[in-house]
Amino acid sequence: MSAAHTATTAVAQEVDHRALRFLTAGSVDDGKSTLIGRLLFDSRAILADQLDTLEKRAAGQPIDLSLLTDGLEAEREQGITIDVAYRYFATKQRKFIIADAPGHEQYTRNMVTAAAGSDAAVVLVDITKLDTHAKPVALLPQTRRHALLAHLLRVPSIVFAVNKLDAIADPQPAFEAVREALQGFAEQAGIAVAGIIPVSALRGDNVTTPLAADWYQGPSLLQLLESLPTTQERKTGNLLLPVQYVAREGEGTGNQPRTLWGRIAHGQVKAGDQVQLFPSGQVATVAEVRRAGEVVDVCVAGESAGIVLDRQIDVSRGDWIATPQSVKDSNRFAATLAWLDTEPAVVGRKYWVRHGNRWVQARIASIESRLDIHTLQATDTHELAVNDIGRVVIETQQPLPVEPYQDNRVGGSLIIVDPASNRTSGALLVQAAA
Structure with missing residues (x-):
């Protein structure tokens, strides 16, 4: 299946308007920070004073968009991304939260942190670092590692952005060779690819506006991102909730009702449900469910819920609440x-x-x-x-x-x-x- 077909199919799906959390990953100097800077710049998500600072630093030369994310002094000095930088922007279709993950092997842990809560991963591939005449094209180790980690961490949508097309004399055969290598790797690894997109982050080609080339008819990177679904844990069925803290209502004796607060991992909870506590294994009945301090009929996965039990049980931060017999410790x-x-x-x-x-x-x-x-x-x-x-x-x-x-x-x-x-x-x- 071609990258254009894969990406177009994704765009044709029902649009999810919830904010998309995605990370950019790949090898060192693949252009991750520049790509994010381009998205921010083209979507007009840069403050006037930031833009003024960049223009003064450029001194008449093209603006270095990577400086919008390389915020730490050590990053600017070394020219590499060290920490995960989060940025926000929005289009008419949806909002985005971007994580600029480090490409250097030394900071892979930061990439794992960013991937764990992401809805999508954009893995950049620097086409200038590859021998596009080889059959097949040998991908960089960090490209393979980051794609595998994103897949293992259950990031739902993985997109490969083949960057720096502006530096290639004949981009069509080069892109097609890299696309073939990426498709072969993804198939071997069991990765369902949401799209393989040719881009030039530096020049802005196919990032926010479609590529003006006869050989590529697919969407731009932004068009594809606007169509991707957000991660949704199942909201029906068995409950699982990690207790974050326990709040006692009112003043006085320890007999006051206590509310067990936490973010529901999956399922739902309502008054009258039986629940089991871990590690004690005790079973109780839900007397009341609260959300944002108000009593509600039901809370579902992804929401922070407060549970009041029908009797006093020793529960503390770190315990788990689940539907009885649904989980075995x-x-x-x-x-x-x-x-x-x-x-x-x-x-x-x-x-x-x-x-x-x-x-x-x-x-x-x-x-x-x-x-x-x-x-x-x-x-x-x-x-x-x-x-x-x-x-x-x-x-x-x-x-x-x-x-x-x-x-x-x-x-x-x-x-x-x-x-x-x-x-x-x-x-x-x-x-x-x-």
Whole structure:
């Protein structure tokens, strides 16, 4: 299927007007910050004083749009993106929240953070870095890694933007060769691609306005982004809610009603529902449901809900509320581990893991394989180095109500923290109870 057909099909779907959260990713100097700057500039989302500063710095030369996102002093000095920079803009069709993720391997953890809450990922491919005469074209490791991470993190829509067409003498055959390589990689990795778009972020070609070329009839990047759906967890069926905090109403004795607040991961809750608390396993009935301080009939996935139970139960931050018998807590489960620490992941070492709002001690019981990002095959290994992706078995000191990540992002994801350095060492995506 051609990129133009794929993208056009997406545009033809019913338009989702909710704000789209998307990240830009790819290798170093692929033009991610410039692309975001172009989107902001063309959508007139730049303040007058920002534009004036850029024009003065340019001193009569074309404006460097990448400076709109490279906000840290270290980023400007080194010419690379280090932290995730969030920017906002809107068109007549919808609003957007953009995350400019670092391309350097050293900052892959920041890219993972941005991807975890995104509706879409735009992976930039610098066509000038590739040998477009090779058959097939060899993609850069970071292009493959970022696309795989976005796929593993369940980012619903993955778009490849083939950038810097203005630097190619004959862009049509070069783009078609890269598109073929991207399609082959995506098919091998099981990635459903929302579109493969030719662009020039520097010149503005096919970013917000369609490309003026006979060989490409597809949408611009902005047109495609306007059509993409937002992530929606299921709003019906079984409830799952991580307790964020517990509020006691009024003053006086401990017999006052308590409200258990949290953002619903999936399902819905209403007065009269039976719920089960974890880790205690106790069952109670919902007496009242609140949203924004007001009593409501029902709350659904994606909303912050306050639950009042029919009786006093010891509940605190980090506990979970679920429909009875819908979730089983386990202290041993298989997971995909994206390792982000310079210290390798080794079997037997103890870490802290966070599931929802709950912290427990855990250890890596076994490392079963590592994913080779070049061949996409699982290889035997005894440890995972920085930026490696592997399959592991985790054992926790206390049981957790985990779910497969493919079923739910919240119930199926954990972070690993090194207890000595307090560094975020890895991201766990639950596959199944072991």
